[in-house]
Amino acid sequence: MPPRSAAPRPAGAAAAWFPDGLDPDLALSLVAFLEQRFREPGNTPYREALDELEARLRHAGFGDGPELHVERWTLRDSAPTWEPLAANLEIVAPEPEPLLSFASGADRDRTMLLIGSPGTDRPLEAGLVEEGEGDPKGRALLARGVPEESYARLARDHPAFILFRPDARWEGPVAGDDAIPFADVPAPPDGPPAVRLSRRAERRLQERLDKGAPVVLRLAAAVRLDRGPVQMLHAEIRGGDLPGLAFAAHLDEPGAEDNASGVAVAAGLAQAIAAGRRRADTPPPNRSLHFLFGPELDHADEAGRRLGRSLGWAVALDQVGRPPGPPGAPGATRALVERAPDPSRRWPAGVGPGSGWLDSASLAGGSWSDNPASFLPDTLVAFLRAAGGDWDSHPFEGGSDHVPFLSHGVPSALVWKFPDPTYHTSLDRLGAGTIDADELRRVGDALLELVRSLAWEDGSVVAAAAASAAANRLAALADGPGDGCRAWTSWSERAAADLERILGPLAAVEPTAGTLRELRQTLQTGRAACPPP
Numbered sequence: 318m319p320p321r322s323a324a325p326r327p328a329g330a331a332a333a334w335f336p337d338g339l340d341p342d343l344a345l346s347l348v349a350f351l352e353q354r355f356r357e358p359g360n361t362p363y364r365e366a367l368d369e370l371e372a373r374l375r376h377a378g379f380g381d382g383p384e385l386h387v388e389r390w391t392l393r394d395s396a397p398t399w400e401p402l403a404a405n406l407e408i409v410a411p412e413p414e415p416l417l418s419f420a421s422g423a424d425r426d427r428t429m430l431l432i433g434s435p436g437t438d439r440p441l442e443a444g445l446v447e448e449g450e451g452d453p454k455g456r457a458l459l460a461r462g463v464p465e466e467s468y469a470r471l472a473r474d475h476p477a478f479i480l481f482r483p484d485a486r487w488e489g490p491v492a493g494d495d496a497i498p499f500a501d502v503p504a505p506p507d508g509p510p511a512v513r514l515s516r517r518a519e520r521r522l523q524e525r526l527d528k529g530a531p532v533v534l535r536l537a538a539a540v541r542l543d544r545g546p547v548q549m550l551h552a553e554i555r556g557g558d559l560p561g562l563a564f565a566a567h568l569d570e571p572g573a574e575d576n577a578s579g580v581a582v583a584a585g586l587a588q589a590i591a592a593g594r595r596r597a598d599t600p601p602p603n604r605s606l607h608f609l610f611g612p613e614l615d616h617a618d619e620a621g622r623r624l625g626r627s628l629g630w631a632v633a634l635d636q637v638g639r640p641p642g643p644p645g646a647p648g649a650t651r652a653l654v655e656r657a658p659d660p661s662r663r664w665p666a667g668v669g670p671g672s673g674w675l676d677s678a679s680l681a682g683g684s685w686s687d688n689p690a691s692f693l694p695d696t697l698v699a700f701l702r703a704a705g706g707d708w709d710s711h712p713f714e715g716g717s718d719h720v721p722f723l724s725h726g727v728p729s730a731l732v733w734k735f736p737d738p739t740y741h742t743s744l745d746r747l748g749a750g751t752i753d754a755d756e757l758r759r760v761g762d763a764l765l766e767l768v769r770s771l772a773w774e775d776g777s778v779v780a781a782a783a784a785s786a787a788a789n790r791l792a793a794l795a796d797g798p799g800d801g802c803r804a805w806t807s808w809s810e811r812a813a814a815d816l817e818r819i820l821g822p823l824a825a826v827e828p829t830a831g832t833l834r835e836l837r838q839t840l841q842t843g844r845a846a847c848p849p850p
Contacts, residue, residue: 321558323603325826331773335593339761341754343588344581345747347373348638348757351577352747355422356569357432358612359398359547362422366568367550370584370610374552377588378595385591386553390623392615393547401430402539406512408525409442410533416518417497427571428499428743431464431481431511435504436540443477445522445532457534458509459522463487468502468511478510478536482519491516492738499571499741510538515743549611549619552587554594556602556772559821560629563620563727564606564764565718567613567635572745573752574737576613578638582761583608589765602772603823604629617718621725629771629819630693631729633718637760638752639734644707648736652701654710655731656694657723658685660808661712664801666790669709672735674716685713690811691728695786696767696779701732704763706756728815732760776823777832783816784836791843802847809840 350369354362371387379387405418406429419426430436443457448471458476460467463485471479484490486498494517502511514522525532549568564586566579587608593599605627609620617633642649653672661668662685694710701708710730722729739745770778787809794802813836817824824833 321821323557323559323822324600325775325823326773328770328774328778331769334596334599334773335589335765335769337589337592338765339582339585339589339758341758344585344757344761345752345754347581347584348573348577348752349747351580352571352573353423355401355427355571357399358569358615359393359396359545360400360543361541362400363569367548367610370568370580371550373584374550374587378591379552379587384555384601385594386555388551389548390551390611390619391546391548392611392619395544396547398541398543398545399433400541401427402436402541404430404512404536404538406518406534406536408521408532409535411530414521416521417512417515425743425746426497428497429512429514430538430540431513432499432501433504434502434511434538434540435506435508435542436538437510437536440535440537441477441510442533442535445526445534447526457536461485464500464502464511464513468504472504472508476509478512480512480514480522483514483516486741488741491742493744496739496742496744499743506542510536512536547612547615549609549616551620552608554587554590554602554606556605559604560819561605561607561624561627562768562771563609563624563628563631563722565609565617565620565631565633565722567616567718568610569612572739572741573747574639574734574739574745575636575741576634578636578752578757579634580610582637582757582764583610583634585757585761586764586768589761590768600773604772606768606772613718614721618721618724621722621727625725625727628722628727630691631719631722631727632693632697632764633722633729633731634733634760635717635731636733636735636737638756639737640750640753640756641707641734648738650734650737652706652708653733653735654694654697654701654708655717655719655733656710656713657691657719657728657730658688658713659690660685660801660804664794664797664805665712666797666801666805667793669711671711672714674735675714685808688723689726689728689815690808691815692783692786692812693728694730696782697730697732697763699782699786700763700766701760703766704759706759771819775826775829776820777829780816780820780829780832780836783812784832784839787813787836788839791839791846794843795846797848799848799850803844806840806844806847809843813837813840
Protein backbone atom coordinates (compact mmCIF):
# COMPACT_ATOMS: atom_id res chain seq x y z
CA MET A 318 0.00 0.00 0.00
CA PRO A 319 1.46 3.42 -0.93
CA PRO A 320 2.06 5.83 1.97
CA ARG A 321 -0.92 7.93 2.87
CA SER A 322 -0.73 11.69 2.42
CA ALA A 323 -2.67 14.58 3.89
CA ALA A 324 -2.69 18.36 3.84
CA PRO A 325 -2.49 19.45 7.49
CA ARG A 326 -3.97 22.80 8.49
CA PRO A 327 -4.19 24.32 11.96
CA ALA A 328 -7.31 23.98 14.08
CA GLY A 329 -10.01 26.39 12.98
CA ALA A 330 -8.62 26.88 9.48
CA ALA A 331 -11.57 25.12 7.84
CA ALA A 332 -14.24 27.19 9.57
CA ALA A 333 -14.21 29.78 6.80
CA TRP A 334 -15.12 27.13 4.22
CA PHE A 335 -18.15 25.95 6.20
CA PRO A 336 -19.59 29.13 7.72
CA ASP A 337 -23.23 28.13 7.94
CA GLY A 338 -23.37 24.76 9.68
CA LEU A 339 -26.52 22.66 9.70
CA ASP A 340 -29.69 24.49 8.60
CA PRO A 341 -32.21 23.72 11.39
CA ASP A 342 -35.24 24.80 9.37
CA LEU A 343 -34.25 22.57 6.46
CA ALA A 344 -33.66 19.67 8.85
CA LEU A 345 -37.01 20.23 10.54
CA SER A 346 -38.78 20.28 7.17
CA LEU A 347 -37.33 16.85 6.40
CA VAL A 348 -38.56 15.54 9.75
CA ALA A 349 -42.01 16.91 8.87
CA PHE A 350 -41.99 15.12 5.51
CA LEU A 351 -40.81 11.80 6.92
CA GLU A 352 -43.02 11.58 10.00
CA GLN A 353 -46.16 11.75 7.85
CA ARG A 354 -45.20 8.39 6.36
CA PHE A 355 -45.31 4.93 7.93
CA ARG A 356 -41.93 3.84 6.64
CA GLU A 357 -41.37 0.11 6.48
CA PRO A 358 -38.56 -1.26 4.25
CA GLY A 359 -39.62 -1.23 0.61
CA ASN A 360 -43.20 0.01 1.07
CA THR A 361 -44.58 3.05 -0.76
CA PRO A 362 -43.97 5.55 2.09
CA TYR A 363 -40.41 4.25 2.45
CA ARG A 364 -39.79 4.70 -1.28
CA GLU A 365 -41.26 8.21 -1.10
CA ALA A 366 -38.91 9.00 1.78
CA LEU A 367 -35.92 7.66 -0.15
CA ASP A 368 -36.92 9.72 -3.21
CA GLU A 369 -37.27 12.90 -1.14
CA LEU A 370 -33.94 12.35 0.55
CA GLU A 371 -32.14 11.75 -2.74
CA ALA A 372 -33.80 14.81 -4.29
CA ARG A 373 -32.60 17.00 -1.41
CA LEU A 374 -29.06 15.68 -1.66
CA ARG A 375 -28.98 16.20 -5.42
CA HIS A 376 -30.25 19.75 -4.91
CA ALA A 377 -27.30 20.25 -2.53
CA GLY A 378 -24.87 19.23 -5.29
CA PHE A 379 -24.60 15.46 -4.99
CA GLY A 380 -24.91 13.58 -8.25
CA ASP A 381 -22.99 11.24 -10.51
CA GLY A 382 -19.74 13.20 -10.51
CA PRO A 383 -16.39 12.28 -8.97
CA GLU A 384 -16.47 14.61 -5.94
CA LEU A 385 -20.06 14.64 -4.63
CA HIS A 386 -21.58 11.27 -5.44
CA VAL A 387 -24.94 9.73 -4.56
CA GLU A 388 -26.17 6.26 -5.43
CA ARG A 389 -28.67 3.62 -4.40
CA TRP A 390 -27.66 0.21 -3.19
CA THR A 391 -30.16 -2.63 -3.51
CA LEU A 392 -30.30 -4.77 -0.39
CA ARG A 393 -32.96 -7.19 -1.65
CA ASP A 394 -34.26 -7.46 -5.21
CA SER A 395 -37.69 -8.63 -4.06
CA ALA A 396 -39.03 -8.65 -0.51
CA PRO A 397 -42.52 -8.62 1.03
CA THR A 398 -43.70 -5.13 1.95
CA TRP A 399 -46.45 -3.95 4.28
CA GLU A 400 -48.28 -0.63 4.57
CA PRO A 401 -51.22 0.39 6.80
CA LEU A 402 -53.90 2.28 4.86
CA ALA A 403 -56.89 2.66 7.20
CA ALA A 404 -58.59 0.95 10.13
CA ASN A 405 -61.53 1.39 12.48
CA LEU A 406 -62.27 -0.43 15.74
CA GLU A 407 -65.58 0.18 17.49
CA ILE A 408 -67.99 -1.31 19.98
CA VAL A 409 -71.31 -2.18 18.36
CA ALA A 410 -73.09 -3.79 21.33
CA PRO A 411 -74.45 -3.36 23.90
CA GLU A 412 -74.00 0.38 23.19
CA PRO A 413 -72.07 1.66 20.15
CA GLU A 414 -68.82 3.48 20.87
CA PRO A 415 -65.82 4.33 18.65
CA LEU A 416 -62.47 3.20 20.03
CA LEU A 417 -59.62 3.71 17.55
CA SER A 418 -59.37 4.67 13.90
CA PHE A 419 -57.16 6.15 11.22
CA ALA A 420 -57.97 7.08 7.64
CA SER A 421 -54.42 7.38 6.26
CA GLY A 422 -50.89 6.46 7.15
CA ALA A 423 -50.34 10.01 8.40
CA ASP A 424 -52.98 9.86 11.16
CA ARG A 425 -52.10 9.54 14.84
CA ASP A 426 -53.64 6.12 15.50
CA ARG A 427 -51.89 4.52 12.50
CA THR A 428 -49.92 2.25 14.84
CA MET A 429 -53.09 0.44 15.95
CA LEU A 430 -52.43 -2.14 13.22
CA LEU A 431 -49.36 -4.10 14.19
CA ILE A 432 -46.69 -4.28 11.51
CA GLY A 433 -47.31 -7.36 9.38
CA SER A 434 -50.98 -7.62 10.32
CA PRO A 435 -53.38 -8.75 7.60
CA GLY A 436 -56.32 -6.52 6.75
CA THR A 437 -59.99 -7.45 6.48
CA ASP A 438 -61.86 -8.13 3.25
CA ARG A 439 -64.97 -6.74 4.92
CA PRO A 440 -65.76 -5.43 8.41
CA LEU A 441 -65.56 -8.20 10.99
CA GLU A 442 -67.99 -8.38 13.91
CA ALA A 443 -67.10 -10.63 16.82
CA GLY A 444 -67.85 -11.07 20.48
CA LEU A 445 -65.07 -10.07 22.86
CA VAL A 446 -63.35 -12.64 25.07
CA GLU A 447 -60.29 -12.33 27.29
CA GLU A 448 -57.45 -14.78 26.80
CA GLY A 449 -58.02 -17.82 29.00
CA GLU A 450 -61.68 -16.98 29.71
CA GLY A 451 -63.40 -18.85 26.88
CA ASP A 452 -63.12 -20.35 23.41
CA PRO A 453 -61.47 -17.70 21.18
CA LYS A 454 -62.47 -19.25 17.85
CA GLY A 455 -64.26 -16.66 15.72
CA ARG A 456 -64.12 -14.08 18.50
CA ALA A 457 -62.26 -10.87 19.26
CA LEU A 458 -59.50 -12.07 21.58
CA LEU A 459 -58.14 -9.66 24.20
CA ALA A 460 -54.62 -11.02 24.66
CA ARG A 461 -52.36 -10.78 27.67
CA GLY A 462 -48.88 -11.27 26.24
CA VAL A 463 -46.32 -9.46 24.11
CA PRO A 464 -47.46 -9.65 20.46
CA GLU A 465 -44.09 -10.63 19.01
CA GLU A 466 -44.04 -13.69 21.28
CA SER A 467 -47.70 -14.67 21.49
CA TYR A 468 -49.31 -13.89 18.11
CA ALA A 469 -48.43 -17.20 16.43
CA ARG A 470 -49.66 -19.23 19.40
CA LEU A 471 -52.92 -17.29 19.70
CA ALA A 472 -53.57 -17.39 15.94
CA ARG A 473 -53.66 -21.20 16.03
CA ASP A 474 -57.01 -20.96 17.87
CA HIS A 475 -58.50 -19.04 14.90
CA PRO A 476 -59.86 -15.90 16.56
CA ALA A 477 -61.54 -13.35 14.28
CA PHE A 478 -58.92 -10.81 15.33
CA ILE A 479 -56.53 -10.26 18.25
CA LEU A 480 -56.32 -7.20 20.49
CA PHE A 481 -53.04 -6.59 22.32
CA ARG A 482 -52.76 -4.45 25.44
CA PRO A 483 -50.50 -1.36 25.29
CA ASP A 484 -48.33 -2.15 28.30
CA ALA A 485 -47.54 -5.74 27.23
CA ARG A 486 -44.34 -4.85 25.39
CA TRP A 487 -40.61 -5.34 25.72
CA GLU A 488 -40.05 -1.58 26.00
CA GLY A 489 -42.09 -1.38 29.22
CA PRO A 490 -45.28 0.53 30.05
CA VAL A 491 -46.40 3.37 27.81
CA ALA A 492 -46.34 6.94 29.10
CA GLY A 493 -49.88 8.09 28.31
CA ASP A 494 -53.47 6.97 27.90
CA ASP A 495 -53.48 7.63 24.15
CA ALA A 496 -50.12 6.06 23.29
CA ILE A 497 -50.41 3.09 20.93
CA PRO A 498 -47.15 1.12 20.71
CA PHE A 499 -46.06 -0.37 17.42
CA ALA A 500 -44.54 -3.81 17.04
CA ASP A 501 -44.12 -6.60 14.49
CA VAL A 502 -46.15 -9.79 14.33
CA PRO A 503 -45.26 -12.90 12.28
CA ALA A 504 -48.65 -12.98 10.54
CA PRO A 505 -49.42 -14.91 7.34
CA PRO A 506 -51.72 -13.15 4.83
CA ASP A 507 -54.66 -15.31 5.94
CA GLY A 508 -53.99 -14.91 9.67
CA PRO A 509 -56.17 -12.94 12.09
CA PRO A 510 -55.66 -9.15 12.07
CA ALA A 511 -53.64 -7.85 15.01
CA VAL A 512 -54.62 -4.61 16.75
CA ARG A 513 -52.76 -2.68 19.45
CA LEU A 514 -54.92 -0.79 21.93
CA SER A 515 -54.29 2.43 23.78
CA ARG A 516 -54.80 2.42 27.54
CA ARG A 517 -57.94 4.48 27.05
CA ALA A 518 -59.40 1.93 24.62
CA GLU A 519 -58.30 -0.98 26.83
CA ARG A 520 -59.98 0.62 29.82
CA ARG A 521 -63.26 1.09 27.95
CA LEU A 522 -63.26 -2.57 26.92
CA GLN A 523 -62.46 -3.74 30.43
CA GLU A 524 -65.27 -1.61 31.84
CA ARG A 525 -67.72 -3.18 29.39
CA LEU A 526 -66.54 -6.69 30.23
CA ASP A 527 -66.81 -6.04 33.96
CA LYS A 528 -70.50 -5.22 33.56
CA GLY A 529 -71.09 -8.82 32.48
CA ALA A 530 -73.06 -8.19 29.28
CA PRO A 531 -71.70 -9.61 26.00
CA VAL A 532 -69.51 -7.11 24.13
CA VAL A 533 -69.46 -7.13 20.33
CA LEU A 534 -66.72 -5.35 18.37
CA ARG A 535 -66.37 -4.41 14.73
CA LEU A 536 -63.01 -4.12 12.97
CA ALA A 537 -62.32 -2.87 9.47
CA ALA A 538 -58.69 -2.76 8.35
CA ALA A 539 -57.02 -2.02 5.03
CA VAL A 540 -53.37 -2.82 4.40
CA ARG A 541 -51.25 -3.03 1.27
CA LEU A 542 -49.28 -6.25 0.95
CA ASP A 543 -46.84 -6.28 -1.93
CA ARG A 544 -43.37 -7.24 -3.04
CA GLY A 545 -40.58 -5.02 -4.25
CA PRO A 546 -36.94 -4.08 -3.96
CA VAL A 547 -35.49 -2.75 -0.72
CA GLN A 548 -32.91 -0.04 -1.33
CA MET A 549 -30.69 2.30 0.66
CA LEU A 550 -28.95 5.56 -0.15
CA HIS A 551 -25.20 6.20 -0.07
CA ALA A 552 -23.91 9.74 -0.50
CA GLU A 553 -20.16 10.33 -0.59
CA ILE A 554 -17.92 13.37 -0.47
CA ARG A 555 -14.79 11.89 -1.96
CA GLY A 556 -11.43 12.83 -0.55
CA GLY A 557 -7.92 11.61 0.12
CA ASP A 558 -6.80 8.18 1.20
CA LEU A 559 -6.96 8.57 4.99
CA PRO A 560 -9.54 6.27 6.65
CA GLY A 561 -13.02 7.53 5.89
CA LEU A 562 -15.80 8.71 8.20
CA ALA A 563 -19.34 7.31 7.97
CA PHE A 564 -22.60 8.75 9.31
CA ALA A 565 -25.55 6.35 9.33
CA ALA A 566 -29.23 6.93 10.13
CA HIS A 567 -31.98 4.37 9.64
CA LEU A 568 -34.85 5.55 7.45
CA ASP A 569 -37.49 3.02 8.47
CA GLU A 570 -39.98 3.18 11.39
CA PRO A 571 -42.77 5.74 11.49
CA GLY A 572 -41.57 8.11 14.21
CA ALA A 573 -40.42 11.72 14.13
CA GLU A 574 -37.75 11.27 16.79
CA ASP A 575 -37.19 7.61 15.85
CA ASN A 576 -35.75 8.17 13.38
CA ALA A 577 -36.68 11.08 11.16
CA SER A 578 -34.49 13.18 13.47
CA GLY A 579 -31.35 11.13 12.83
CA VAL A 580 -31.97 11.14 9.08
CA ALA A 581 -32.47 14.91 9.13
CA VAL A 582 -29.19 15.53 10.96
CA ALA A 583 -27.16 13.17 8.75
CA ALA A 584 -28.70 14.70 5.61
CA GLY A 585 -28.26 18.23 6.96
CA LEU A 586 -24.60 17.51 7.71
CA ALA A 587 -24.10 16.21 4.16
CA GLN A 588 -25.82 19.30 2.74
CA ALA A 589 -23.73 21.70 4.84
CA ILE A 590 -20.45 20.03 3.90
CA ALA A 591 -21.45 19.86 0.23
CA ALA A 592 -22.22 23.59 0.25
CA GLY A 593 -18.76 24.32 1.61
CA ARG A 594 -17.08 21.87 -0.74
CA ARG A 595 -18.62 23.63 -3.74
CA ARG A 596 -16.93 26.91 -2.82
CA ALA A 597 -14.12 27.72 -5.23
CA ASP A 598 -11.54 28.12 -2.46
CA THR A 599 -12.35 24.90 -0.54
CA PRO A 600 -9.71 22.20 -1.02
CA PRO A 601 -10.63 18.51 -1.19
CA PRO A 602 -10.85 16.68 2.14
CA ASN A 603 -8.06 14.43 3.37
CA ARG A 604 -10.50 11.52 3.68
CA SER A 605 -13.84 10.50 2.17
CA LEU A 606 -17.10 11.16 4.02
CA HIS A 607 -20.01 8.73 3.71
CA PHE A 608 -23.69 9.33 4.54
CA LEU A 609 -25.91 6.27 4.73
CA PHE A 610 -29.69 5.88 4.92
CA GLY A 611 -31.79 2.72 4.84
CA PRO A 612 -33.38 -0.05 6.91
CA GLU A 613 -32.11 -0.25 10.47
CA LEU A 614 -29.10 -2.56 10.91
CA ASP A 615 -29.33 -3.84 7.32
CA HIS A 616 -28.06 -0.65 5.70
CA ALA A 617 -25.21 -0.32 8.19
CA ASP A 618 -24.26 -3.95 7.62
CA GLU A 619 -24.20 -3.36 3.86
CA ALA A 620 -22.03 -0.28 4.35
CA GLY A 621 -19.66 -2.23 6.60
CA ARG A 622 -19.45 -4.96 3.99
CA ARG A 623 -18.78 -2.58 1.09
CA LEU A 624 -16.76 0.13 2.81
CA GLY A 625 -15.35 -1.50 5.93
CA ARG A 626 -11.68 -1.63 4.96
CA SER A 627 -11.70 2.01 3.89
CA LEU A 628 -13.47 3.35 6.98
CA GLY A 629 -11.88 4.79 10.08
CA TRP A 630 -14.85 5.63 12.30
CA ALA A 631 -18.63 5.34 11.96
CA VAL A 632 -21.27 7.38 13.80
CA ALA A 633 -24.86 6.16 14.07
CA LEU A 634 -27.57 8.80 14.56
CA ASP A 635 -30.81 7.52 16.07
CA GLN A 636 -33.24 9.73 18.06
CA VAL A 637 -31.30 12.99 18.30
CA GLY A 638 -33.92 15.75 18.26
CA ARG A 639 -35.66 15.48 21.62
CA PRO A 640 -34.87 18.21 24.18
CA PRO A 641 -33.14 16.63 27.20
CA GLY A 642 -34.91 16.85 30.53
CA PRO A 643 -33.55 18.38 33.75
CA PRO A 644 -30.36 16.49 34.69
CA GLY A 645 -31.02 13.95 37.40
CA ALA A 646 -34.81 14.16 37.22
CA PRO A 647 -36.49 10.72 37.31
CA GLY A 648 -37.23 9.50 33.79
CA ALA A 649 -35.73 12.61 32.18
CA THR A 650 -34.42 12.27 28.64
CA ARG A 651 -30.61 12.14 28.58
CA ALA A 652 -28.28 13.17 25.76
CA LEU A 653 -26.11 10.12 25.19
CA VAL A 654 -23.27 8.54 23.25
CA GLU A 655 -23.28 4.75 23.42
CA ARG A 656 -19.87 3.16 23.52
CA ALA A 657 -18.63 -0.06 21.95
CA PRO A 658 -18.05 -2.92 24.39
CA ASP A 659 -15.23 -1.76 26.67
CA PRO A 660 -14.23 -1.95 30.37
CA SER A 661 -17.06 0.44 31.33
CA ARG A 662 -19.24 -2.67 31.42
CA ARG A 663 -17.45 -3.56 34.66
CA TRP A 664 -15.59 -0.44 35.82
CA PRO A 665 -17.39 2.83 34.91
CA ALA A 666 -14.37 5.14 35.45
CA GLY A 667 -16.37 8.27 34.69
CA VAL A 668 -18.63 6.67 32.09
CA GLY A 669 -22.28 7.37 32.84
CA PRO A 670 -24.89 4.78 33.78
CA GLY A 671 -26.84 2.75 31.23
CA SER A 672 -29.60 4.44 29.28
CA GLY A 673 -32.41 2.38 30.78
CA TRP A 674 -33.12 0.73 27.43
CA LEU A 675 -31.81 -2.49 28.98
CA ASP A 676 -31.81 -3.48 32.62
CA SER A 677 -28.50 -3.01 34.41
CA ALA A 678 -28.10 -6.73 35.20
CA SER A 679 -27.88 -7.58 31.49
CA LEU A 680 -25.06 -5.06 31.04
CA ALA A 681 -22.74 -6.24 33.77
CA GLY A 682 -19.53 -7.95 32.73
CA GLY A 683 -19.16 -9.39 29.28
CA SER A 684 -16.12 -9.37 27.04
CA TRP A 685 -14.74 -6.43 25.09
CA SER A 686 -11.41 -7.81 23.87
CA ASP A 687 -12.80 -8.80 20.46
CA ASN A 688 -14.20 -5.31 19.78
CA PRO A 689 -12.25 -2.38 18.35
CA ALA A 690 -11.02 0.10 20.96
CA SER A 691 -11.49 3.73 20.04
CA PHE A 692 -11.63 7.22 21.51
CA LEU A 693 -14.55 8.00 19.17
CA PRO A 694 -17.25 8.08 21.91
CA ASP A 695 -15.10 10.28 24.16
CA THR A 696 -14.39 12.62 21.26
CA LEU A 697 -18.08 12.82 20.38
CA VAL A 698 -19.01 13.67 23.97
CA ALA A 699 -16.43 16.48 24.00
CA PHE A 700 -17.64 17.94 20.70
CA LEU A 701 -21.32 17.63 21.63
CA ARG A 702 -20.75 19.32 24.98
CA ALA A 703 -18.89 22.12 23.24
CA ALA A 704 -21.86 22.61 20.91
CA GLY A 705 -24.18 22.89 23.93
CA GLY A 706 -25.84 20.37 26.21
CA ASP A 707 -25.19 17.94 29.04
CA TRP A 708 -23.93 14.95 27.07
CA ASP A 709 -22.51 11.77 28.54
CA SER A 710 -21.41 8.35 27.32
CA HIS A 711 -22.77 5.06 28.61
CA PRO A 712 -21.79 1.39 28.34
CA PHE A 713 -22.65 -0.67 25.29
CA GLU A 714 -26.24 -1.92 24.98
CA GLY A 715 -26.60 -2.59 21.24
CA GLY A 716 -29.70 -2.53 19.10
CA SER A 717 -28.84 0.23 16.62
CA ASP A 718 -26.73 0.95 13.57
CA HIS A 719 -23.36 1.12 15.35
CA VAL A 720 -23.50 -2.63 15.96
CA PRO A 721 -23.05 -3.84 12.34
CA PHE A 722 -20.06 -1.53 11.91
CA LEU A 723 -18.48 -3.05 15.01
CA SER A 724 -19.05 -6.53 13.60
CA HIS A 725 -17.08 -5.45 10.52
CA GLY A 726 -14.23 -4.19 12.70
CA VAL A 727 -15.04 -0.49 12.27
CA PRO A 728 -14.95 1.54 15.51
CA SER A 729 -18.37 3.12 15.93
CA ALA A 730 -20.62 4.86 18.42
CA LEU A 731 -24.30 5.78 18.71
CA VAL A 732 -25.50 9.35 19.27
CA TRP A 733 -29.01 9.32 20.75
CA LYS A 734 -31.48 10.55 23.41
CA PHE A 735 -33.16 8.30 25.99
CA PRO A 736 -35.43 7.67 27.89
CA ASP A 737 -38.18 8.87 25.57
CA PRO A 738 -41.84 8.71 26.70
CA THR A 739 -42.99 8.52 23.07
CA TYR A 740 -40.57 5.71 22.14
CA HIS A 741 -42.08 3.26 19.65
CA THR A 742 -45.60 4.67 20.06
CA SER A 743 -48.15 6.71 18.13
CA LEU A 744 -47.11 9.81 20.12
CA ASP A 745 -43.71 10.04 18.41
CA ARG A 746 -44.81 12.86 16.14
CA LEU A 747 -43.40 16.28 15.29
CA GLY A 748 -44.06 18.74 18.11
CA ALA A 749 -42.40 21.13 20.53
CA GLY A 750 -41.87 18.44 23.16
CA THR A 751 -40.60 15.82 20.73
CA ILE A 752 -38.30 17.54 18.23
CA ASP A 753 -36.38 20.77 18.79
CA ALA A 754 -34.75 22.49 15.82
CA ASP A 755 -31.93 23.84 17.98
CA GLU A 756 -31.16 20.31 19.19
CA LEU A 757 -30.85 19.17 15.58
CA ARG A 758 -28.55 22.11 14.86
CA ARG A 759 -26.34 21.49 17.89
CA VAL A 760 -25.84 17.82 17.04
CA GLY A 761 -25.09 18.70 13.43
CA ASP A 762 -22.63 21.43 14.40
CA ALA A 763 -20.75 19.05 16.72
CA LEU A 764 -20.38 16.50 13.93
CA LEU A 765 -19.31 19.22 11.50
CA GLU A 766 -16.53 20.18 13.92
CA LEU A 767 -15.42 16.54 14.00
CA VAL A 768 -15.38 16.45 10.20
CA ARG A 769 -13.46 19.71 9.88
CA SER A 770 -10.77 18.56 12.31
CA LEU A 771 -10.26 15.14 10.74
CA ALA A 772 -10.94 15.86 7.05
CA TRP A 773 -9.53 19.36 6.52
CA GLU A 774 -7.35 20.20 9.52
CA ASP A 775 -4.52 18.59 11.48
CA GLY A 776 -6.74 16.53 13.80
CA SER A 777 -5.34 18.31 16.84
CA VAL A 778 -8.79 19.05 18.32
CA VAL A 779 -9.71 15.36 18.12
CA ALA A 780 -6.36 14.31 19.59
CA ALA A 781 -6.76 16.78 22.46
CA ALA A 782 -10.25 15.47 23.27
CA ALA A 783 -8.97 11.89 23.31
CA ALA A 784 -5.96 12.73 25.47
CA SER A 785 -8.11 14.62 27.97
CA ALA A 786 -10.56 11.73 28.26
CA ALA A 787 -7.75 9.23 28.83
CA ALA A 788 -6.11 11.38 31.50
CA ASN A 789 -9.37 11.92 33.38
CA ARG A 790 -10.25 8.24 33.25
CA LEU A 791 -6.90 6.99 34.51
CA ALA A 792 -6.87 9.61 37.26
CA ALA A 793 -10.24 8.31 38.43
CA LEU A 794 -8.83 4.77 38.51
CA ALA A 795 -5.63 5.56 40.39
CA ASP A 796 -7.18 4.62 43.74
CA GLY A 797 -9.55 2.02 42.34
CA PRO A 798 -9.21 -1.72 41.80
CA GLY A 799 -5.98 -2.73 40.13
CA ASP A 800 -7.66 -5.01 37.61
CA GLY A 801 -9.93 -2.17 36.49
CA CYS A 802 -7.00 0.20 36.13
CA ARG A 803 -5.02 -2.30 34.08
CA ALA A 804 -8.02 -3.17 31.90
CA TRP A 805 -8.67 0.48 31.09
CA THR A 806 -4.98 1.16 30.50
CA SER A 807 -4.72 -1.75 28.05
CA TRP A 808 -7.89 -0.62 26.32
CA SER A 809 -6.61 2.98 26.13
CA GLU A 810 -3.34 1.80 24.59
CA ARG A 811 -5.33 0.06 21.86
CA ALA A 812 -7.50 3.15 21.42
CA ALA A 813 -4.38 5.32 21.11
CA ALA A 814 -3.07 3.06 18.35
CA ASP A 815 -6.44 3.36 16.61
CA LEU A 816 -6.26 7.15 16.88
CA GLU A 817 -2.85 7.16 15.21
CA ARG A 818 -4.31 4.96 12.47
CA ILE A 819 -7.12 7.47 11.96
CA LEU A 820 -4.77 10.44 11.88
CA GLY A 821 -2.21 8.83 9.57
CA PRO A 822 0.48 11.37 8.61
CA LEU A 823 -1.34 14.04 10.64
CA ALA A 824 -0.05 12.25 13.75
CA ALA A 825 3.46 13.50 12.93
CA VAL A 826 2.42 17.15 12.61
CA GLU A 827 2.58 19.56 15.54
CA PRO A 828 0.68 20.23 17.74
CA THR A 829 -1.02 16.87 17.11
CA ALA A 830 2.25 14.98 17.52
CA GLY A 831 2.90 16.63 20.88
CA THR A 832 -0.57 15.74 22.12
CA LEU A 833 -0.03 12.11 21.13
CA ARG A 834 3.30 12.06 22.98
CA GLU A 835 1.53 13.36 26.07
CA LEU A 836 -1.15 10.69 25.63
CA ARG A 837 1.42 7.90 25.47
CA GLN A 838 3.18 9.30 28.53
CA THR A 839 -0.14 9.47 30.39
CA LEU A 840 -0.79 5.82 29.62
CA GLN A 841 2.69 4.76 30.75
CA THR A 842 2.31 6.72 33.98
CA GLY A 843 -1.20 5.39 34.50
CA ARG A 844 -0.11 1.78 34.10
CA ALA A 845 2.71 2.26 36.58
CA ALA A 846 0.29 3.84 39.06
CA CYS A 847 -2.27 1.03 38.92
CA PRO A 848 -2.76 -0.55 42.35
CA PRO A 849 -1.29 -4.03 42.66
CA PRO A 850 -3.58 -7.07 42.30
